Amino acid sequence: MRTAHVLTTALLTAAALSGTAGAAVADDPSASPGESTAGPTEAGTTFRTATAVEQGVPATADAAAGDYLYWVFPADAGQRATVKAKVRLPEAAGRHGTSTWRLDVYDGLRRRQACMYGMQTRAAAKDTTSVELSCALRTVRSWAEPWSNDPLPGSYYVRLTVVDLPEEDLGQPVRAEVEARSADAGGAHAGDGSLSTPLVPGATARAAEDDENAPKQAAAFAEPDGGWASGWWSDRWIWTVAGGLLGALAGIAGYSLTRGSGRPARVPRGG
Template sequence: MRTSRVLSARVPSVRVSSAGRAGRAVRAVGAGLLVLGAVASPAAADSSPSAGPSDDDAAPTSAGTSFRTATEVDQGQRATASASMGDYLYWSFPADAGQRPTVKATVKLPDAHASATWQVDVYDGLRRRQACQYGAQTRTAAQDAASVELSCTLRTVRAWSEPWADDPLPGTYYVRLTTVGLKTADLGLPVSAEVQVDSKDVGGAAAVDGSLAEPLVPGVAVAAGSDSDEDSGTSVAVLSSIEPDDGWASGWWSDRWVWTAVGGVLAALAGVGGYSLTRGVGRPSRVPPSA
């Protein structure tokens, strides 16, 4: 009896080269990096120092003498004022959530004067004195000094904070420039002062989960009420008209949402690339189909 042998035909297996899998993973990661770069470019541009109105012709040339008469200054403007040693000079400027304001002041002194200490203070809309994060807030001018320069960089303005905290909040801020320990002989000498406020947009790094109902913009003047209120003799407060160029922020939006979306896209691309590298080549060639 002849025994016949049946040879089983081998089914050719399809092999996927590791180079192809690596190429797909590299393309997936490259696409993710392109998306990240496209989103990060405008975010990096927004984090640059904000340049407000630079028209010096419209800049104020005087300063107030109290909180209620403080001269309004936009960010980026260079305000000037002529005064006498011993005066208190006040300016006000708006600061919104996510900004880190920097106040710079320069005082030009007369030819003959004694040594004097100059100081710049910054107050928020509630007239709370804000601490300087860094900068020369107080400096002493020597007798032969022609000018003295001061600076104060505040902490980042937050959209919301606890009632007991002294964190900077959106609203109007006040700058006060004066001398400390002035000698009687120098009282009344003429000086000229320059003040400029710039800010850096920190972005989502300083975002918080909350916002104020209204920015802290206190009344700077009191005007007569409407015709219906004139009989009762009541008056209404006129709020400050100064505000950021693009209006007050709502507080809920920040570039943190953009980075969260980009992180989700990169995580998905990383998952696809990892699956392409680790899924294998299918059935090994040495295993028959019937196994």
């Protein structure tokens, strides 16, 4: 009975731990841009001048239709990032037709990353007041083979632009809102290796080129909360410990049962 009680307690503990880990994985970055604390109010026009933004903080920019808008945010191993964008369009009376907008995400090597799901390209009719786009990236890996295109820890660039619209509408004012959020993918995506340095291209070199812009450029490549590779802990550790504990208890239970069944039966004495 005592062994059964211990086994039951261990199973309940493992279930509770798995529930906690499952809740972390189920956390979906589904909030719309503009619902969090205000962030940057401008955007870069190239990779080099991309405006830095932290995850969970919306960035806005007033621009003209036809501009290329760039932001950059950090993503660490084990994070599954989702980027959302919203473009507020001019009044319908001043527009001449449908416009098509596109959201792209690039890693620190400027490789375009595929979206697992989301509306990456969307058309806005003439009478539409705004258009929303999204891109859910694959989970960032701690390391990958040189030939692969897996997302790796480091900077991620967001590019937002219009890819098709009437020529008369070029240059009309628009307002863009962008936000990146991440969910913890859990131990199922954890790897045994890691990069020696995250993919944050040229941050030190660019800061050295122009001391006047050094503070801005340094901020543009800020580390995630807790520093890089802060996600070394995962629920794989929980399952490993829980599995080892259950295995040990099962061994003890088996030994107790075997020992009990091997005892000779008592023969009642005659009166």
